Amino acid sequence: MRCKFARTESGKEAVTVLASLLSENDHAAAHNREHFDRHKVLAINLMSSPGSGKTALLEATIDALSSRVSIAVVEGDLETENDAERIRARGVPAVQIATGNACHLDAHMVHDALHQLNLDDVDVLFVENVGNLVCPASFDLGQHFNITLLSVTEGDDKPAKYPVMFRAADLVVLSKTDLLPVLDDFDPDRAEGYLRALASEAPVLRLSARRGAGLDAWCDWVVTELETHRARIAAGETRTPSVQADGARLHLTEAGRIP
Ligand SMILES: Nc1nc2c(ncn2[C@@H]2O[C@H](COP(=O)(O)OP(=O)(O)OP(=O)(O)O)[C@@H](O)[C@H]2O)c(=O)[nH]1
Numbered sequence: 001m002r003c004k005f006a007r008t009e010s011g012k013e014a015v016t017v018l019a020s021l022l023s024e025n026d027h028a029a030a031h032n033r034e035h036f037d038r039h040k041v042l043a044i045n046l047m048s049s050p051g052s053g054k055t056a057l058l059e060a061t062i063d064a065l066s067s068r069v070s071i072a073v074v075e076g077d078l079e080t081e082n083d084a085e086r087i088r089a090r091g092v093p094a095v096q097i098a099t100g101n102a103c104h105l106d107a108h109m110v111h112d113a114l115h116q117l118n119l120d121d122v123d124v125l126f127v128e129n130v131g132n133l134v135c136p137a138s139f140d141l142g143q144h145f146n147i148t149l150l151s152v153t154e155g156d157d158k159p160a161k162y163p164v165m166f167r168a169a170d171l172v173v174l175s176k177t178d179l180l181p182v183l184d185d186f187d188p189d190r191a192e193g194y195l196r197a198l199a200s201e202a203p204v205l206r207l208s209a210r211r212g213a214g215l216d217a218w219c220d221w222v223v224t225e226l227e228t229h230r231a232r233i234a235a236g237e238t239r240t241p242s243v244q245a246d247g248a249r250l251h252l253t254e255a256g257r258i259p
Pocket residue numbers: 048049050051052053054055056057077083130131132175176177178179207208209210211
């Protein structure tokens with residue numbers, strides 16, 4: 001779904017417009033997922049607030065895993081090529097999407113980016129979404145997993161305040177744990193408690209990309225899910241994450257425009 005403006009006479013018409021665009025996005029997402037599955041690629045969407053450590057996690061993951069697992073990255077930001085350059089500096093192909101003013105990636109943007117990658121050479125494709133703790137949760141890109149990062153600098157109440165994002169997560173990474181000694185009001189157990197209050201059963205990994213703590217457990221998760229996904233594909237099945245489509249509707253109606 002592109003970032004377009006659409007003013008309508010009545011709320012009813014606005015819902016109609018959105019429904020059609022959502023279905024257009026979902027159609028493109030299904031197409032992307034088929035494409036990933038045909039190439040036996042596991043696609044993982046990383047979401048978080050700006051600066052929570054998504055790219056740092058990818059850099060550490062590449063350093064730890066790229067001798068065993070072939071990785072490619074699609075980067076989403078409003079502007080700059082910075083994150084793709086950080087990934088390429090580690091010898092991994094990366095395509096930067098500059099969304100301009102869109103606060104999230106959509107399936108069409110990811111589809112266009114895929115044309116610049118040779119998926120035959122890829123085991124795991126990471127999509128780093130635009131830093132935003134609301135909008136990205138509501139758009140299917142064709143990924144198999146959603147991962148939400150929560151850095152310890154953000155406050156442990158964020159799962160309670162941003163439930164749409166945390167409900168979408170298949171796995172939550174508590175990032176920058178090396179900073180916990182100086183951020184003594186962030187309680188990881190309390191953050192997890194807020195997550196459970198959303199009826200989420202997503203595992204929580206505590207991780208410092210800077211110091212490497214928790215990185216082994218994260219890499220084990222990626223490798224295990226890659227193997228599980230290959231078996232799933234061999235059985236003619238796939239996996240769809242918990243995209244929170246209702247958030248897109250609210251996003252539209254509150255802003256009065258199409259995201
Ligand atoms: N202390 C510490 N700092 C970290 C860690 N991970 C990331 N950072 C720092 O946090 C800042 C933001 O990290 P990025 O990886 O760029 O965050 P991001 O989520 O990719 O940011 P956007 O793409 O802009 O949304 C940088 O200064 C990183 O060095 C960590 O584990 N520990």
